[in-house]
Amino acid sequence: MSQLCVNNLACIKRDRLLFDAVCFSLQAGDILHLQGPNGAGKTSLLRILVGLSEPQSGSVQWHGAPISQDRAAYHRQLIYFGHKPGVNLALSARENLRYWCDLQGVAQPLDIYSLLDSLGLVGLEDLPASQLSAGQQRRIGLARLWLKSARLWVLDEPFTALDRHAVTLLKQRMQMHLGEGGMIVLTSHQSLEWAGQLKTLHLEYRI
Numbered sequence: 495m496s497q498l499c500v501n502n503l504a505c506i507k508r509d510r511l512l513f514d515a516v517c518f519s520l521q522a523g524d525i526l527h528l529q530g531p532n533g534a535g536k537t538s539l540l541r542i543l544v545g546l547s548e549p550q551s552g553s554v555q556w557h558g559a560p561i562s563q564d565r566a567a568y569h570r571q572l573i574y575f576g577h578k579p580g581v582n583l584a585l586s587a588r589e590n591l592r593y594w595c596d597l598q599g600v601a602q603p604l605d606i607y608s609l610l611d612s613l614g615l616v617g618l619e620d621l622p623a624s625q626l627s628a629g630q631q632r633r634i635g636l637a638r639l640w641l642k643s644a645r646l647w648v649l650d651e652p653f654t655a656l657d658r659h660a661v662t663l664l665k666q667r668m669q670m671h672l673g674e675g676g677m678i679v680l681t682s683h684q685s686l687e688w689a690g691q692l693k694t695l696h697l698e699y700r701i
């Protein structure tokens with residue numbers, strides 16, 4: 495049975511129809527690569543998927559019910575990694591992770607250092623994030639994927655600014671998530687070399 499069902503979504507921004515009749519569904523283990531040129535509406539679609547904005551028409555259903563029916567339950571099953579890394583630049587990596595865990599109501603792992611280590615952040619963990627590089631800031635944001643157990647990951651350009659090692663690490667984490675029955679929707683301008691089956695959805699740029 496499909497866990498995420500997207501029915502006939504349409505979105506208008508500033509009088510421009512970005513997309514309409516968007517339909518797809520995901521079951522355990524599915525990954526969907528959302529493609530399209532700049533401005534086609536990929537981020538707009540992801541924001542609708544996670545409930546941050548409303549579609550012009552259509553619906554998003556989680557386990558057969560509209561996501562608006564029980565947003566808290568939906569959000570417990572969701573990790574959204576947006577265009578921006580969602581990191582407080584005044585806080586350190588450790589403080590950001592602690593804050594995010596508190597916000598999400600998840601326990602911080604006892605061995606936070608091994609996570610920081612695998613993300614290449616040891617030695618930088620107490621610096622304000624403003625003093626880190628773009629890729630290092632995004633690694634802090636991506637740490638969420640290791641911190642919270644959630645069925646659905648919605649990732650907007652997750653590979654941006656990451657070096658090859660971090661890309662490999664992230665892909666391994668994604669494979670593990672899918673193997674455990676998770677689902678992923680992501681955007682990426684890069685073609686995605688993927689060992690398993692990949693669903694794709696292409697949005698055209700409409701004038």
Ligand SMILES: Nc1ncnc2c1ncn2[C@@H]1O[C@H](COP(=O)(O)OP(=O)(O)OP(=O)(O)O)[C@@H](O)[C@H]1O
Pocket residue numbers: 507508512530531532533534535536537538539
């Ligand atoms: N908050 C907003 N208010 C008005 N227009 C918006 C808003 N957000 C996005 N848009 C417009 O909607 C269109 C689609 O933007 P969106 O960010 O969804 O595209 P995208 O496909 O993700 O692009 P990119 O590949 O550059 O990330 C753009 O033309 C943009 O100007």
